[in-house]
Amino acid sequence: MRSETQEQEIIDGIARNDNASLEKVYKENFGLIQNFVLNNNGSYDDARDIFQEGVLVLYEKSKQADFVLTCKIKTFLYSVCRRLWLKKLQQNSRFGVPIEQMEEVVPVEELMEEKEQLDMNFALMDSTLKSLGEPCKSLLEAYYFEKKQMAEIAGQFGYTNADNAKNQKYKCLMRLKKLFFAQYKQAE
Amino acid sequence: MMDEILLLDLVERYLEGNLDESQRVQFDAMRRQNPDIDNLVVEHQMFLNDLAQYGERRQFKHSLSETHNKLVEQNEIIEEAEVKSIAPIRQFWLRNKRTIAVAASIAGVTALAISGLMQGIAPKGSQSYLQQLNRKMNQLEGVQREQNKKIDQLIDSTDISKIPDKVQVSAGTSFLIDEDGYLATNAHVVAGSSTLIVVNNNKEYIARKVYEDAENDLAILKIEDKDWKSVGKLPYNVRKGSVDLGEEIYTLGYPRNEIVYNRGYLSAKSGYRDDSMSIQIAISANPGNSGGPVLDKNGSIIGILSTRDRQSNDVVFASKASNITLAVEALRKDTSFQDLNLPKYSSLKGMDVVKQVKKLQNYVFMVKGY
Numbered sequence: 001m002r003s004e005t006q007e008q009e010i011i012d013g014i015a016r017n018d019n020a021s022l023e024k025v026y027k028e029n030f031g032l033i034q035n036f037v038l039n040n041n042g043s044y045d046d047a048r049d050i051f052q053e054g055v056l057v058l059y060e061k062s063k064q065a066d067f068v069l070t071c072k073i074k075t076f077l078y079s080v081c082r083r084l085w086l087k088k089l090q091q092n093s094r095f096g097v098p099i100e101q102m103e104e105v106v107p108v109e110e111l112m113e114e115k116e117q118l119d120m121n122f123a124l125m126d127s128t129l130k131s132l133g134e135p136c137k138s139l140l141e142a143y144y145f146e147k148k149q150m151a152e153i154a155g156q157f158g159y160t161n162a163d164n165a166k167n168q169k170y171k172c173l174m175r176l177k178k179l180f181f182a183q184y185k186q187a188e
Numbered sequence: 189m190m191d192e193i194l195l196l197d198l199v200e201r202y203l204e205g206n207l208d209e210s211q212r213v214q215f216d217a218m219r220r221q222n223p224d225i226d227n228l229v230v231e232h233q234m235f236l237n238d239l240a241q242y243g244e245r246r247q248f249k250h251s252l253s254e255t256h257n258k259l260v261e262q263n264e265i266i267e268e269a270e271v272k273s274i275a276p277i278r279q280f281w282l283r284n285k286r287t288i289a290v291a292a293s294i295a296g297v298t299a300l301a302i303s304g305l306m307q308g309i310a311p312k313g314s315q316s317y318l319q320q321l322n323r324k325m326n327q328l329e330g331v332q333r334e335q336n337k338k339i340d341q342l343i344d345s346t347d348i349s350k351i352p353d354k355v356q357v358s359a360g361t362s363f364l365i366d367e368d369g370y371l372a373t374n375a376h377v378v379a380g381s382s383t384l385i386v387v388n389n390n391k392e393y394i395a396r397k398v399y400e401d402a403e404n405d406l407a408i409l410k411i412e413d414k415d416w417k418s419v420g421k422l423p424y425n426v427r428k429g430s431v432d433l434g435e436e437i438y439t440l441g442y443p444r445n446e447i448v449y450n451r452g453y454l455s456a457k458s459g460y461r462d463d464s465m466s467i468q469i470a471i472s473a474n475p476g477n478s479g480g481p482v483l484d485k486n487g488s489i490i491g492i493l494s495t496r497d498r499q500s501n502d503v504v505f506a507s508k509a510s511n512i513t514l515a516v517e518a519l520r521k522d523t524s525f526q527d528l529n530l531p532k533y534s535s536l537k538g539m540d541v542v543k544q545v546k547k548l549q550n551y552v553f554m555v556k557g558y
Contacts, residue, residue, distance in 0.1 A: 017247070017248070017251065019251065019255070022251060022252070022255055023255055023258075023259065023264075026255050026256070026259055026265065027259060027264050027265060030256075030259075030265045031265065031266075034265075034267070043428055043429050044267050044428070045427070045428055045429050046429065047267075048256060048267075052249070052252045052253070052256070055252060056245065056248060056249065056252070059245075059248050060241075060245070063244070118241070118245070121238055121241065121242070122241075122242055122245055122246075125238060125239065125242040126242070126246075129242075140239075141243070144236075144239055144240065144243060145243035145246075145247070166197070167193055170193045170196050170197060171193070173196070174192065174193075174196065176239075177235055180235070180238075
């Protein structure tokens with residue numbers, strides 16, 4: 001049995017995008033979730049999707065400064081994935097679905113609400129970025145996601161200097177914001 | 189516009205902590221005095237947070253699929269389950285099987301009656317209402333190519349082309365389903381051809397038809413050419429689960445001699461006249477697109493583009509990907525095809541479409557029938 005500190009170290013690793021921690025979580029938990037999904041009418045693809053969704057929830061929680069895991073990682077993932085799979089089954093079927101419970105679970109309702117909000121934000125930002133077109137999309141991605149320096153970006157996109165690239169970046173960002181908020185209002 | 193940019197730059201540097209002490213004090217004072225500026229700061233901070241969160245999630249999803257593929261390859265995780273006792277959902281099914289079966293058969297009878305009516309009303313000669321999307325080479329074009337080739341041969345006496353001394357009758361698209369040179373395409377693309385040439389990146393290979401399912405318009409080809417080299421692990425897989433209405437899809441194909449990308453969406457889960465082995469998609473497709481892969485946003489194959497409605501350009505039908513799975517199962521019963529394996533994982537998941545298409549190009553071939 002692993003100590004709480006060791007579990008917390010893995011969580012911290014996940015939060016800083018450490019591949020070794022992610023692999024560890026993957027290796028130790030995938031089998032359990034896969035069995036659960038396959039034994040409850042799911043396919044291999046379903047198992048993979050549900051497990052990855054679950055780890056995503058853990059990742060996004062781990063990024064929050066005030067997050068403390070109050071149970072084992074395994075219990076957390078099992079509870080979340082179980083809830084996600086239940087929901088998917090209910091969406092696909094007119095009958096209520098009884099699900100076998102193999103492991104202990106912790107309440108996840110609050111997490112699910114949070115996740116839905118994040119899913120919505122993600123979908124919204126995704127479609128806005130795509131509708132922005134090129135070169136704006138790649139320019140913003142290079143600066144905000146890949147954290148490249150303005151001078152490097154200027155070279156890559158063929159601007160005469162970093163200041164020009166920066167101006168262009170702000171113009172793109174203003175357009176992105178405008179589009180995002182317009183869509184956001186529609187979604188509300 | 190310029191002022192706006194300067195202000196935004198100031199706000200961003202303030203948020204990043206890149207202002208020096210005196211500038212920061214000044215800016216703080218500005219925020220207190222001017223509520224508009226204060227609003228802008230708060231709004232911009234929230235927006236940048238959302239943007240960063242989006243970027244991180246996208247990156248993380250990508251790491252997840254990479255980790256998955258890596259661990260599967262290293263056999264650290266295995267995609268199979270020990271099926272324990274009968275799970276409750278199956279017990280439920282067993283208990284209620286009779287009721288469900290009765291309900292299903294009633295639905296089935298109704299559906300049959302309706303489709304019967306439809307067929308009665310519909311004009312005869314259904315086949316002509318569908319247009320097969322292979323390119324038929326007209327005689328003249330064929331003859332002209334023939335002459336061009338002869339001229340080429342005169343100029344360059346070494347015969348580099350594999351094109352046989354025959355007239356080309358059909359052209360379409362195909363894609364690899366196994367790294368050892370197995371390709372899927374439409375049966376109608378290769379029907380009536382005695383010699384098949386597949387082309388990718390201007391390289392021609394001789395191929396042979398090893399399987400045909402005319403009913404579901406599917407054929408499997410195998411490249412049998414000494415110049416062929418295995419391309420390594422395929423980046424896409426064949427999707428097993430069900431598809432959803434409205435899913436974004438795209439295709440690659442050869443309506444011209446150049447590879448062409450098109451996108452659209454899934455418009456019905458069944459094909460022409462309720463054919464349950466095909467799907468209907470809305471996409472712009474032209475002769476030559478036949479046999480092309482239809483992929484979902486994760487880079488998994490969900491079908492093979494085959495025909496379109498003559499009356500409306502946006503009604504296109506594709507043979508379901510499950511037909512490929514069935515064909516492979518049938519082929520593998522023959523000992524000489526036991527090494528044929530469909531790719532299980534898509535490494536395209538999480539990539540944007542431009543990158544997906546770039547990777548895919550090496551796996552989609554033009555088919556020429558002679």
